[in-house]
Every structure is written in C-alpha cells, then in structure tokens.
Amino acid sequence: MLRLGAVVMRVSAIDRARAFWSAALALEGAPHQPAFLLPGDAAPGTRLHLDEEDRMHLDLWADDEADQRVQVERLVSLGARRVEWDYPEGADFVVLADPDGNLFCVIA
Known part of the structure; x- marks a missing residue:
C-alpha cells in the first residue's frame, strides 16, 4: 500500500x-x-x-465552508495572498499563494 x-x-x-x-x-x-x-x-x-x-502545490482540506472562510483569513494573516483565478461555477476551493508565490488551494 x-x-x-x-x-x-x-x-x-x-x-x-x-x-x-x-x-x-x-x-x-x-x-x-x-x-x-x-x-x-x-x-x-x-x-x-x-x-x-x-x-x-498543496490542497488543504477544511472541515466545511465556514471553516474554509476562517482558514483562508488565518492564512492571509500569516502572509498568504489571494490569487486571481478563473473559478468554475460552484467551486469548493480558494486559491492562495504563500509568501514565495507557491500556489495552494483551501478546499471545503
């Protein structure tokens, strides 16, 4: 395995x-x-x-949409930044970049 x-x-x-x-x-x-x-x-x-x-790139999973919002704000406060992204309808993820510009997603 x-x-x-x-x-x-x-x-x-x-x-x-x-x-x-x-x-x-x-x-x-x-x-x-x-x-x-x-x-x-x-x-x-x-x-x-x-x-x-x-x-x-990393996919970070949140417990639900409310937790996702909290986690995105926490990560931004630590130095991440929101990334302009062409999100599909109903997307369950938010694209962020860490302080080096590495992309990662926070998924609900």
Missing part, C-alpha cells in the same frame, strides 16, 4: 518558508534537518520537504 510520505515544495528562503508553513499547518522542524517539517508529537502524517529547486 502506498501513502503520501512527503510533499516537496520549492522556496526561495527555507527559513522564511519554514516559519510560514509550520505556523499554517502546526508542523515542527525535524532535528538536524531544517528543511523537513513534521506533524507534532510524533504523530503519523505527511512530511513537508522544503526545497530550493522543486515546485509543487
């Missing part, structure tokens, strides 16, 4: 990206690996691997 073990994301400054994504997703830095962010309390889950070469 396969599982998602890591997401690799290209960033221009690992320290800045680590600060944003650790606050956004409540992740902790891996000992002796500043580019790896892990779920807290040794909980199982996907690792976020920050990389200055590769590029990726």
Whole structure:
C-alpha cells in the first residue's frame, strides 16, 4: 500500500518558508534537518520537504465552508495572498499563494 510520505515544495528562503508553513499547518522542524517539517508529537502524517529547486502545490482540506472562510483569513494573516483565478461555477476551493508565490488551494 502506498501513502503520501512527503510533499516537496520549492522556496526561495527555507527559513522564511519554514516559519510560514509550520505556523499554517502546526508542523515542527525535524532535528538536524531544517528543511523537513513534521506533524507534532510524533504523530503519523505527511512530511513537508522544503526545497530550493522543486515546485509543487498543496490542497488543504477544511472541515466545511465556514471553516474554509476562517482558514483562508488565518492564512492571509500569516502572509498568504489571494490569487486571481478563473473559478468554475460552484467551486469548493480558494486559491492562495504563500509568501514565495507557491500556489495552494483551501478546499471545503
């Protein structure tokens, strides 16, 4: 069986990206690996691997539409920005960019 073990994301400054994504997703830095962010309390889950070469986008799932609105505003307050997007009718996602311009979606 396969599982998602890591997401690799290209960033221009690992320290800045680590600060944003650790606050956004409540992740902790891996000992002796500043580019790896892990779920807290040794909980199982996907690792976020920050990389200055590769590029990726994330889909972040909210509990419902109300939670989606709250999460979008929280992420914007942390430094994300809303992205102009041609949304299809009935879209259940909001496209944002992190401080490095990496696109990600918050999905209800």
